[in-house]
Amino acid sequence: MTTTHDTTTTDGTTTETERPARRGLFRRTRHSGPDQPLTDAEAQALAARVPHDPIPLDPNDLACAECGRVVAGPFDLAAVRYAEPSGVELAGGVLSASTAGLPAEPLTTCPKCAARGGVAADLAGRLLPGGVAIGGLHYTGEHVARLVRSSLVVIDVLGVRPPDPDHLTRDVLGLMVRRLASPGSALAWSHRFAPTRAADAQPGTANPRPWAHVRESARSGLRRAYADLMADRLSLSAPPVALAPPPIAPRDLPPGAQPLTSGCLLCGVATVARPALAVARDGGREAAARRVWTARPPVGPGPLGGRPSAARLVGYTCPTCTEALDHAGAVGPSAMERSLTRSLGVGGKWTEGADALGGLVGFGALAADALRAGTPAPQPNTAPWAHVPNLDAIAHALTGRG
Numbered sequence: 001m002t003t004t005h006d007t008t009t010t011d012g013t014t015t016e017t018e019r020p021a022r023r024g025l026f027r028r029t030r031h032s033g034p035d036q037p038l039t040d041a042e043a044q045a046l047a048a049r050v051p052h053d054p055i056p057l058d059p060n061d062l063a064c065a066e067c068g069r070v071v072a073g074p075f076d077l078a079a080v081r082y083a084e085p086s087g088v089e090l091a092g093g094v095l096s097a098s099t100a101g102l103p104a105e106p107l108t109t110c111p112k113c114a115a116r117g118g119v120a121a122d123l124a125g126r127l128l129p130g131g132v133a134i135g136g137l138h139y140t141g142e143h144v145a146r147l148v149r150s151s152l153v154v155i156d157v158l159g160v161r162p163p164d165p166d167h168l169t170r171d172v173l174g175l176m177v178r179r180l181a182s183p184g185s186a187l188a189w190s191h192r193f194a195p196t197r198a199a200d201a202q203p204g205t206a207n208p209r210p211w212a213h214v215r216e217s218a219r220s221g222l223r224r225a226y227a228d229l230m231a232d233r234l235s236l237s238a239p240p241v242a243l244a245p246p247p248i249a250p251r252d253l254p255p256g257a258q259p260l261t262s263g264c265l266l267c268g269v270a271t272v273a274r275p276a277l278a279v280a281r282d283g284g285r286e287a288a289a290r291r292v293w294t295a296r297p298p299v300g301p302g303p304l305g306g307r308p309s310a311a312r313l314v315g316y317t318c319p320t321c322t323e324a325l326d327h328a329g330a331v332g333p334s335a336m337e338r339s340l341t342r343s344l345g346v347g348g349k350w351t352e353g354a355d356a357l358g359g360l361v362g363f364g365a366l367a368a369d370a371l372r373a374g375t376p377a378p379q380p381n382t383a384p385w386a387h388v389p390n391l392d393a394i395a396h397a398l399t400g401r402g
């Protein structure tokens, strides 16, 4: 008795057609690793065994505009819409703009696709009422519902488990729409007839089964998009990633300069936390660290509040200190004071306690001192400016609670 889920039987047939329904992004699994949709090889083997040529419609019936399945008529006029071709694709990809002899194709919507549209409108209104930004464009209102519907189409075509509307969150729906809406937007059966009629689209036909017209090449693209979505979703619920400054290659060091990569040159903080999803999108830890940490030209200890010397450090600043440097224009007391007050959350209302900030020393100056003295490098800080001995007193002075 085997405990594995081997789907191949002794006569060479498989039960793979049943596999997609058991797989799914939206089961409430924890971090046990993602299930994969069918591999391309599995799907091609499956497609080769399943008929997909359109079938002729009985006179009373119509094809579903989305999945293309046969919907039994007769129909109220309100249930029929017409896909009107403005041209026809000829063999070889050439487009003929002639519409002579190109009748509009009557289509309807099957109950399952109608229900999907209802779920999409509900999810869009409930979870994304403020719209969603994709690729620099901001979508609102019924456009969001359309994007959600396209995403749900991909899930239906792939045969993976659809999301449970009651457990879907705004964040997951946002990921879903960003990954799936675009590949799902052109899958409808109606696209075979409008705006241009595909070369192989025959009027008065329907799919032998839903989505049979979606070619294998398109399906492999959908599987890739879905795999990306699963990776996104795992990252979404993963804990934030603490990013240390990236390494500095020796060839990137100016002559005589010393690298400082243990912490921020100014505040000395050792790591910056970033959402796991952002780290994944950046392409991993080092790439994400290079976005978060800003490389600095060589700086001496003097501008950092230390004893002036010929030592030159090359390192990075954290986002808070980078903003402070951009604001102040150069490494010096102003930039360090701004960073410290921001870190303490008292930015902009600290003029009364400003005297407390006199003699502020940046982390890089401590490192330069250690280099000169030949002592071990100072440990970086778990919190910004923690190396400042009287930090608590400064905080009290700045907040007026001293």
Ligand SMILES: [Zn+2]
Pocket (backbone or CB within 6 Å): 064, 065, 066, 067, 068, 069, 109, 110, 111, 112, 113, 114, 210
């Ligand atoms: Zn349908």
Ligand SMILES: [Zn+2]
Pocket (backbone or CB within 6 Å): 264, 265, 266, 267, 268, 269, 317, 318, 319, 320, 321, 322, 339, 384
């Ligand atoms: Zn910093």
